[in-house]
Amino acid sequence: MTPGGLTEDGIWVSAGPRRGGKAVPGLLLDRDGVLVREVNYLHRRQDVEIAPGAAALLRWAAQAGLPVAVVTNQAGIARGMFGWDEFLAVQDEIAARLAAEGVGVDLTIACPFHPEHSPGWGLAHARWRKPGPGMLQQAGDILNLDLGRSWMVGDNESDIAAAKAAGLAGAVHVLTGHGARYRDDALRLDGGGFRVLIEQDIPATLARLQSHLPISV
Numbered sequence: 226m227t228p229g230g231l232t233e234d235g236i237w238v239s240a241g242p243r244r245g246g247k248a249v250p251g252l253l254l255d256r257d258g259v260l261v262r263e264v265n266y267l268h269r270r271q272d273v274e275i276a277p278g279a280a281a282l283l284r285w286a287a288q289a290g291l292p293v294a295v296v297t298n299q300a301g302i303a304r305g306m307f308g309w310d311e312f313l314a315v316q317d318e319i320a321a322r323l324a325a326e327g328v329g330v331d332l333t334i335a336c337p338f339h340p341e342h343s344p345g346w347g348l349a350h351a352r353w354r355k356p357g358p359g360m361l362q363q364a365g366d367i368l369n370l371d372l373g374r375s376w377m378v379g380d381n382e383s384d385i386a387a388a389k390a391a392g393l394a395g396a397v398h399v400l401t402g403h404g405a406r407y408r409d410d411a412l413r414l415d416g417g418g419f420r421v422l423i424e425q426d427i428p429a430t431l432a433r434l435q436s437h438l439p440i441s442v
């Protein structure tokens with residue numbers, strides 16, 4: 226088990242079992258604008274809205290034997306806009322809404338840092354905050370993922386850049402959330418053995434991933 230809570234590096238990792246056995250491909254998801262509707266600096270339960278198609282995506286991943294990790298920048302914490310209690314309330318609400326649909330995620334990792342608002346900002350922070358690869362690598366460690374065969378879904382250039390930095394096979398850049406604004410920046414990251422696909426929304430992403438991610442069970 227990983228106990229859940231803040232690590233000594235200051236990131237938050239949800240509780241849950243470490244995955245053993247052989248490394249398998251996984252699915253890494255951004256939270257805001259991907260798993261849930263984008264609300265700037267989401268920090269209230271009542272503002273949580275699961276994105277259309279997200280439950281179906283998670284159901285497919287579970288059936289396909291693909292572990293799922295959510296990796297989320299939460300700079301609203303560094304900015305003093307909300308605290309970990311509010312973050313946890315939102316996480317609770319997301320988990321409850323997903324459970325009501327019979328789905329869930331295996332792991333969530335959150336980074337509270339921001340270059341202009343975290344005291345002593347440096348490489349130790351930059352590694353964790355997307356576009357740094359830290360949260361994805363940590364998810365890979367805990368869930369025993371074969372990152373080179375794993376995919377990310379994000380709506381921000383930094384999601385796609387983090388996926389590339391962590392050595393994933395590719396990323397789907399969705400046009401939900403902030404996606405339309407970052408479309409061209411995301412596309413420029415395609416190449417060097419890393420695929421970037423653009424999709425309108427989560428249902429379209431599911432259809433696309435089904436042809437790129439192998440069923441691992």
Ligand SMILES: [Mg+2]
Pocket residue numbers: 255256257258259379380381402403
């Ligand atoms: Mg996002």
